[in-house]
Amino acid sequence: MTDKREWQNWAIGRIEADFNRSADTHLIPLPVPSLPDIAIYLKDESSHPTGSLKHRLARSLFLYGLCNGWIHRNTAIVEASSGSTAVSEAYFARMLGLRFIAVVPHTTAKAKIDAISFHGGECHFVDQPCEIYDAAQALADELGGHYIDQFTFAERATDWRSNNNIAESIFAQMAREPHPVPNWIVCGAGTGGTSATIGRYARYNRFATRVCVADPQGSVFHRHWADRSVERVDHPSGCIEGIGRQRVEPSFLPDVVDRMEVVPDACSIAAAHEVSERLGRRCGGSTGTNVWACAKIAADMADRGMSGSIVSILCDDGARYSDTIFDNDWLAECGLDILPQKKKIAHFFDTGTFAAG
Ligand SMILES: *Cc1c(COP(=O)(O)O)cnc(C)c1O
Numbered sequence: 056m057t058d059k060r061e062w063q064n065w066a067i068g069r070i071e072a073d074f075n076r077s078a079d080t081h082l083i084p085l086p087v088p089s090l091p092d093i094a095i096y097l098k099d100e101s102s103h104p105t106g107s108l109k110h111r112l113a114r115s116l117f118l119y120g121l122c123n124g125w126i127h128r129n130t131a132i133v134e135a136s137s138g139s140t141a142v143s144e145a146y147f148a149r150m151l152g153l154r155f156i157a158v159v160p161h162t163t164a165k166a167k168i169d170a171i172s173f174h175g176g177e178c179h180f181v182d183q184p185c186e187i188y189d190a191a192q193a194l195a196d197e198l199g200g201h202y203i204d205q206f207t208f209a210e211r212a213t214d215w216r217s218n219n220n221i222a223e224s225i226f227a228q229m230a231r232e233p234h235p236v237p238n239w240i241v242c243g244a245g246t247g248g249t250s251a252t253i254g255r256y257a258r259y260n261r262f263a264t265r266v267c268v269a270d271p272q273g274s275v276f277h278r279h280w281a282d283r284s285v286e287r288v289d290h291p292s293g294c295i296e297g298i299g300r301q302r303v304e305p306s307f308l309p310d311v312v313d314r315m316e317v318v319p320d321a322c323s324i325a326a327a328h329e330v331s332e333r334l335g336r337r338c339g340g341s342t343g344t345n346v347w348a349c350a351k352i353a354a355d356m357a358d359r360g361m362s363g364s365i366v367s368i369l370c371d372d373g374a375r376y377s378d379t380i381f382d383n384d385w386l387a388e389c390g391l392d393i394l395p396q397k398k399k400i401a402h403f404f405d406t407g408t409f410a411a412g
């Protein structure tokens with residue numbers, strides 16, 4: 056056996072041992088007492104060791120890179136990331152003794168940059184979000200490193216049929232609920248990897264579950280879903296970190312998405328505040344986007360006299376956003392008045408009716 060293979064065997068063993076020490080994430084109910092026949096649940100991905108759903112992705116990307124023979128003993132790992140993916144990848148890079156550099160927009164929340172350094176990663180800043188891809192490839196070329204490229208590889212690095220992917224875990228945890236097969240699973244799209252995994256898994260297992268992607272108003276994804284010729288938008292995709300893009304990422308698979316809900320940023324933030332109060336702990340902005348779409352779907356179902364369940368994702372912890380979406384001065388600087396939306400979403404939880412607008 057070559058020395059290369061020996062190191063790769065060791066590296067894969069380290070990642071598998073880490074997985075073996077980990078517990079699955081919880082599926083927590085989000086009660087809406089006025090809708091007793093519709094159950095909403097959140098898959099709590101904030102409880103991973105690196106605090107977000109990107110922990111799953113980072114693990115898959117490292118295993119994919121190792122098993123493809125792309126990552127070796129001294130390979131510097133470079134990523135284009137608006138934050139969360141880089142935090143999780145820094146964790147795995149350190150575990151394997153590899154240098155890790157995240158290429159991030161300079162607007163990234165400070166708490167995320169601190170989290171990247173906490174896990175031993177470095178940051179390379181660019182001005183515009185759209186520059187991260189080319190900058191990451193250039194940096195990897197310059198260092199003789201590997202651009203791990205979440206946006207290209209998210210959908211194929213994840214085992215969509217099994218390996219306790221997020222979908223398999225959700226369906227297993229729903230087994231003893233009153234409506235074990237969710238009518239809808241609602242998620243956001245950043246890479247598009249989560250929606251791809253859930254959509255493929257539901258089809259493979261012939262579940263009636265449909266997939267809804269909750270997309271920020273500025274994002275290209277819902278425009279592309281409606282008209283496949285739309286590949287990018289020129290305006291910024293909004294301020295909800297982790298989701299909404301200016302270009303259609305290669306890992307976004309529109310054919311497995313059954314519905315898109317467009318959610319303005321003020322609504323996402325209002326819903327993040329509301330769900331944080333209801334759960335007694337802070338959740339990130341993209342969780343708010345999901346919850347806004349869940350409210351709309353639940354109210355639609357109730358209108359039509361349906362019963363059933365809706366599962367969505369608590370993507371990350373709100374502690375990362377204490378100086379952005381949970382900071383009143385920051386909201387005022389961005390010109391975001393979330394009060395009217397906060398009233399609407401609170402009204403939904405109180406009455407089960409929703410005037411999403
Ligand atoms: C990446 C991310 C998402 C979206 O997940 P994808 O699988 O990349 O589409 C949602 N919320 C947060 C906080 C994220 O970091």
